[in-house]
Ligand SMILES: C[S@@+](CC[C@H](N)C(=O)[O-])C[C@H]1O[C@@H](n2cnc3c(N)ncnc32)[C@H](O)[C@@H]1O
């Protein structure tokens with residue numbers, strides 16, 4: 001056993017690389033746990049569930065650093081739930097510790113906040129989380145099966161999340177939209193819906209947070225945020241809506257249907273960014289601060305991708321942004337990629353400014 005300190009807590013973890021440990025603990029996820037603590041501190045749920053808890057690190061931090069009154073910590077692995085128990089005692093904390101399949105626990109209890117942090121895909125837990133979460137609650141979902149929804153395995157994405165992914169140059173943002181779409185559809189079955197508040201990817205994982213609202217009308221309203229994105233793999237053209245053929249070169253497009261609304265709520269992100277700052281989470285603050293400045297368009301133009309498709313040189317991102325702004329098109333750097341721009345300009349205008 002090895003003692004580690006993270007945030008304001010101290011826990012014991014098994015020795016070895018994260019994948020070899022008897023109970024999983026990955027120090028590289030500290031960034032995500034810090035950010036999750038800040039988010040949970042801002043939202044202030046009363047009853048939270050760390051449904052796949054491993055060492056207990058998340059739930060323990062939610063209890064101690066975000067002051068959540070009632071925290072449930074669960075893991076299907078018996079060794080994990082024993083470790084959670086001793087780590088809770090080590091920090092002089094009380095909580096409900098369970099050793100169940102997360103889907104079973106979530107079917108039995110209702111929560112104001114549910115954290116789904118599995119190995120790989122969260123798909124198999126979404127339905128149970130949807131049935132469990134209370135109205136106005138918060139759900140946080142991690143996915144590490146990024147090769148499926150980021151476009152390497154479109155058919156795996158279709159199987160797990162109900163829509164195919166596409167390797168488009170904005171494939172990571174599209175991947176977040178695929179994940180969000182699957183969550184919204186699971187919640188719809190329970191007359192609830194999910195409004196994304198903060199969504200990001202980093203290293204090997206994607207993470208999305210959103211607020212739950214109940215009611216059939218709300219569900220219908222949020223489904224209006226779904227739409228087609230058509231993409232031409234010959235020239236890089238893309239557009240919202242169902243377009244069988246590319247407007248630019250006439251080739252046949254590929255189309256997917258996803259949540260096309262906002263992934264990041266500016267006010268929410270600003271509150272979280274402030275909380276990160278007050279807690280000394282500087283790197284987390286900087287990322288959330290960037291996310292708060294997103295534009296209401298579901299894809300960006302990665303200048304390397306466009307340059308390759310059009311056989312033209314790559315422009316400096318800032319220069320392209322300036323040129324598009326000079327021709328009166330609202331344009332910003334993508335919050336998800338330093339070499340990509342989000343713009344209201346049409347595709348041909350982006351290409352023109354690059355030539
Ligand atoms: C990625 S780890 C969780 C890491 C932890 N949240 C953290 O931040 O350190 C996933 C955990 O889920 C547990 N697990 C896998 N399938 C499960 C299931 N169906 N129900 C509950 N726990 C499960 C594993 O035992 C493992 O400890």
Ligand SMILES: [Zn+2]
Pocket residue numbers: 232233234235236237246247248249250251
């Ligand atoms: Zn084309």
